[in-house]
Amino acid sequence: MIHLSAAQMAAQLVSGATTSVELTQAHLNRIASVDSDVHAFLFVDNEGALKHAAEVDAKRVAGEKLAPLAGVPLALKDVMTQKGIPTTAGSKILEGWRPPYDSTVVAKLKANDIVILGKTNMDEFAMGSSTENSAYGPTHNPWDLTRIPGGSGGGSSAALAAFEAPLAIGTDTGGSIRQPAAVTGTVGVKPTYGAVSRYGLIAFSSSLDQAGPCARTVLDAALLHEAIAGHDPRDSTSINAPVPEVVAAAKSGNVKGMKIGVVKELNGAGYQSGVRTRFEESLELLAAAGAEIVEVSAPNFEYALAAYYLIAPSECSSNLARFDAMRYGLRVGDVDGASAESVMNLTREVGFGREVKRRIILGTYALSSGYYDAYYGSAQKVRTLITQDFNKAFEKCDVMVSPTCPTTAFKIGEKSNDPIAMYLNDIATIPVNMAGIGGMSLPAGLAPEDGLPVGFQIMSPAMQDQRMYLVGAALEAALLSKWGAPLLSQAPALAGK
Amino acid sequence: MALSYDDVIAKYEPVLGLEVHVELNTKSKMFCGCSTIFGAEPNTQTCPVCLALPGALPTVNEKAIESTIKIGLALNCSIAPFSRFARKNYFYPDMPKNFQISQYDEPICVNGYVDVEIETDEGPKSFRIEIERVHMEEDTGKSLHVGGATGRIHGAEYSLLDYNRAGIPLVEIVTKIVPGTGKYAPEVAKAYVAELRDVLRSLGVSDVKMEQGSLRCDANVSLRLIGAETLGTRSETKNVNSLRSVERAIRGEMIRHAELLNKGERVVQETRHFQEDTGLTRSGRSKEQAEDYRYFPEPDLVPVAPDAAWIETFRAGLPERPSIHRKRLQEAWAVPDKEMAAMINADVLNIVEATVYLGADPTKARSWWLGEISRIANEKNVAIADLDITANDVAEIVALVNAGELTDKLARQVVEGVIAGEGKPADVISKRGIKVVNDDGALMAAIEKVCAEQPETAEKIRNGHLPAAGALIGAVMKETKGQADAARVRELLLGHLGQI
Numbered sequence: 001m002i003h004l005s006a007a008q009m010a011a012q013l014v015s016g017a018t019t020s021v022e023l024t025q026a027h028l029n030r031i032a033s034v035d036s037d038v039h040a041f042l043f044v045d046n047e048g049a050l051k052h053a054a055e056v057d058a059k060r061v062a063g064e065k066l067a068p069l070a071g072v073p074l075a076l077k078d079v080m081t082q083k084g085i086p087t088t089a090g091s092k093i094l095e096g097w098r099p100p101y102d103s104t105v106v107a108k109l110k111a112n113d114i115v116i117l118g119k120t121n122m123d124e125f126a127m128g129s130s131t132e133n134s135a136y137g138p139t140h141n142p143w144d145l146t147r148i149p150g151g152s153g154g155g156s157s158a159a160l161a162a163f164e165a166p167l168a169i170g171t172d173t174g175g176s177i178r179q180p181a182a183v184t185g186t187v188g189v190k191p192t193y194g195a196v197s198r199y200g201l202i203a204f205s206s207s208l209d210q211a212g213p214c215a216r217t218v219l220d221a222a223l224l225h226e227a228i229a230g231h232d233p234r235d236s237t238s239i240n241a242p243v244p245e246v247v248a249a250a251k252s253g254n255v256k257g258m259k260i261g262v263v264k265e266l267n268g269a270g271y272q273s274g275v276r277t278r279f280e281e282s283l284e285l286l287a288a289a290g291a292e293i294v295e296v297s298a299p300n301f302e303y304a305l306a307a308y309y310l311i312a313p314s315e316c317s318s319n320l321a322r323f324d325a326m327r328y329g330l331r332v333g334d335v336d337g338a339s340a341e342s343v344m345n346l347t348r349e350v351g352f353g354r355e356v357k358r359r360i361i362l363g364t365y366a367l368s369s370g371y372y373d374a375y376y377g378s379a380q381k382v383r384t385l386i387t388q389d390f391n392k393a394f395e396k397c398d399v400m401v402s403p404t405c406p407t408t409a410f411k412i413g414e415k416s417n418d419p420i421a422m423y424l425n426d427i428a429t430i431p432v433n434m435a436g437i438g439g440m441s442l443p444a445g446l447a448p449e450d451g452l453p454v455g456f457q458i459m460s461p462a463m464q465d466q467r468m469y470l471v472g473a474a475l476e477a478a479l480l481s482k483w484g485a486p487l488l489s490q491a492p493a494l495a496g497k
Numbered sequence: 498m499a500l501s502y503d504d505v506i507a508k509y510e511p512v513l514g515l516e517v518h519v520e521l522n523t524k525s526k527m528f529c530g531c532s533t534i535f536g537a538e539p540n541t542q543t544c545p546v547c548l549a550l551p552g553a554l555p556t557v558n559e560k561a562i563e564s565t566i567k568i569g570l571a572l573n574c575s576i577a578p579f580s581r582f583a584r585k586n587y588f589y590p591d592m593p594k595n596f597q598i599s600q601y602d603e604p605i606c607v608n609g610y611v612d613v614e615i616e617t618d619e620g621p622k623s624f625r626i627e628i629e630r631v632h633m634e635e636d637t638g639k640s641l642h643v644g645g646a647t648g649r650i651h652g653a654e655y656s657l658l659d660y661n662r663a664g665i666p667l668v669e670i671v672t673k674i675v676p677g678t679g680k681y682a683p684e685v686a687k688a689y690v691a692e693l694r695d696v697l698r699s700l701g702v703s704d705v706k707m708e709q710g711s712l713r714c715d716a717n718v719s720l721r722l723i724g725a726e727t728l729g730t731r732s733e734t735k736n737v738n739s740l741r742s743v744e745r746a747i748r749g750e751m752i753r754h755a756e757l758l759n760k761g762e763r764v765v766q767e768t769r770h771f772q773e774d775t776g777l778t779r780s781g782r783s784k785e786q787a788e789d790y791r792y793f794p795e796p797d798l799v800p801v802a803p804d805a806a807w808i809e810t811f812r813a814g815l816p817e818r819p820s821i822h823r824k825r826l827q828e829a830w831a832v833p834d835k836e837m838a839a840m841i842n843a844d845v846l847n848i849v850e851a852t853v854y855l856g857a858d859p860t861k862a863r864s865w866w867l868g869e870i871s872r873i874a875n876e877k878n879v880a881i882a883d884l885d886i887t888a889n890d891v892a893e894i895v896a897l898v899n900a901g902e903l904t905d906k907l908a909r910q911v912v913e914g915v916i917a918g919e920g921k922p923a924d925v926i927s928k929r930g931i932k933v934v935n936d937d938g939a940l941m942a943a944i945e946k947v948c949a950e951q952p953e954t955a956e957k958i959r960n961g962h963l964p965a966a967g968a969l970i971g972a973v974m975k976e977t978k979g980q981a982d983a984a985r986v987r988e989l990l991l992g993h994l995g996q997i
Contacts, residue, residue, distance in 0.1 A: 070611065080552070081550075081551065081552045086758055087551070089551065094551065097551070098826070099545075099550065099551070099552070100545065100550070101545050101550070101553075104553055118536075127589070198552050198554060199552065199553070200552040200553070202552045203551075203552070203797075206796035206797050207796035234554060234556060235554050235556070236556045236557065236797060236798045236799050237553065237796075237797065237798075237799060241571055273760075314793060315796055317586075317791075318584050318586050318596050318791070318793070321586060321588065321594065321596055322549040322593065322594050322596030323551075324588065324590070324595055326590050326658070327548055327549070327550075327595075328550065328551075340590045340656065341588075344588060344590075364791065367586070367791035367792075367793055368789055368791060369789045372791075372792075372793070376793060395751070402733040428927065472654075
């Protein structure tokens, strides 16, 4: 039962073939059996999940009209507040904090009767590409437990790949949904900036952060997308427009006549050969499905990474200032006679990990008077140039595509002492965040040289998220008929369990 | 050896810069829905947003933007078609986010002015104060430092934090430098703050109570030798909590600066705190090393781009400028300057105007509000506005006196009754049984009774000693429980005793 798609589970719930309690219990059992190996979860809400599942079942028995995903379980990235449930953002500084309020995403999940199983592991404050920066230990890739599951949302993607949950929520600031999806052989979507409310999303970089759906199929992602998207008066940057019809697009998958732009700059040197092989093969399949493949250029993408590492740290240096031990979370050094200042200092010294401190220092420096124009100011200009690159390219095509990441999953510990090498992992995903447009990663197969999943990225213009679902669904269908079974059925690591 | 003020201005020219913070009177905070009511239990008016809980986001209070635009228009500013919020980053326990959402290089209102008139040796003179910017920001919480002698953070045993004030909308009004006021600098500054207060009150956007902190003034002062071009080093004086303090603080700083300069010392650029009791300032934190606030555009808020037509609706609805309005009233009522000033100082101009509007004679309306009602307010130690009596009540009472249905003395009882919460004037009159005795027969009976009781006095009056009449009139008034018209009693008494 746990190997079904969320849409199939929902259909079984409707038909009465199973109940939400059975389905939830099956996932809780799976978590109990494999999560000691995977470590996707930071907190499992056994009691709360089963209670909610029972309520949904009761509503169904009573004949209430239910939402499409009602009764289906989900894993929530630990960066989203959920009332009364421990929320750490992967940091020691929030250890033990239980939010007194629901994020808008959680409120919508509850309104859709989606059952929240628990909170998933992540790089501390979503800063990282491997989940190794979690203060609570790394998550392991279900394809190979010695490898990283991507980051920052490695917990959510690993939970999907390990069949611990059929759906998950991620957040994507520079690729934190798409890169984990790519390296775990799952689907991850970063909607257009502002499509999903950020209220209750613990901020890393406010102008880049965007929550989105994680799933094992394009249709499942679309169903979850429609459940969580929509205008929120609590988020000033939330889009006040109807949600694009992504479910209809995912069901259609018709790409006849669509122009697919291959980004010249996001391919070639620096990309693993097996990644390129699978990418080329996917392009052929899309062409066979009736799409036209064109080449587009985005000359300013080469500055995206550098600009990103000024903007994101700058914003985070300010966003993380609130963690000062005065009102919630960790408090260190509160002894007789200690000043507020020394308590703040000690708490931040002990509570934040190395990568977080590195970025706070970078950002503080970049915003300093005398350096602002050279760093933050220039980075904002690059951001404008990247947006212009996208706009120009979208005049020639309907969506743009690239490999999601230059490589497949690397080994845990392999890059943890080389931040630049780690940052380069996000080179293809970052431009999407800089421009605020939509991006999806879906599995394109396994790299022949290491047998690990490769991600295919689709980028669609702002507020045209349905386009990436059309293309994603077409490619998924073509690949499925080629493979004969979902890619995840080939994952070897947890085969015995 | 302290310098005299005359010595200072003989040698130096003061240059002013005034920053006024105004708490808006919106019902909810700047970036969340929490109440803004003053004086609630600590930390009861808070939510995830104003406590800066992880994940919470600000949203802009549209009413606050409206108020700020109105202020900008009233101060002759241009309203920016596009303005942005910015984060001002610094750590302080009473600031939950450890940054303040403010406006930096893109404020909502720029380039305005205010004209103020003061009395000079050459008669009334007008000074133009140029406004550089009017911008929006949020207030911080409050720290209460317990233990230690001074209530300051240093030496305190512990501190208590109240976040009720955190996020209250503030508007900051910043002048350009103000040169050319010479010896009148303190008066000009005071007149400017008073004018701002009146303008803001007429707009209805703030309580503008300096003593409660809803209007706060920071006064920047520097001196330069008369005729010099370059500006001297300035000090910034905070904690200036009344109009009088504005004047005193600036005068005091001018003398302090001049003393330093005369000794060949330099003025330190710093924040100073005004001491109400001594009229002096004491050093706060030094600004020699400018604090780096690392301003950057607030990414959680979209830019403010007010629609031009929307702005025009506010321009059309602006009230008359208070200074013009006052002049108009003074002429219409033919009030001498001194009395006008008394009304302004006592803060009763608006209510007198309302009373007149409701039909009362301006002189009577003024004397009620400035006289009896002010007296009761003083006695109770409350503001006139907080007394339980309205312009309507006073207008009604004046009308009753005019109609001869109340004497002045009875009217005072009615006022007292209304303020005591006994109801509207009619209720007080009926409950207390207040009534002018107009019945001559009843008065004559009382007069005859009093004359019989005090025959010697009556005899004196009969013999033409009129000053003695007062005692008998008093006795009659007492007999009629003060409800008689004293003039009529006098007439009847003198007639009875053969003196008319």
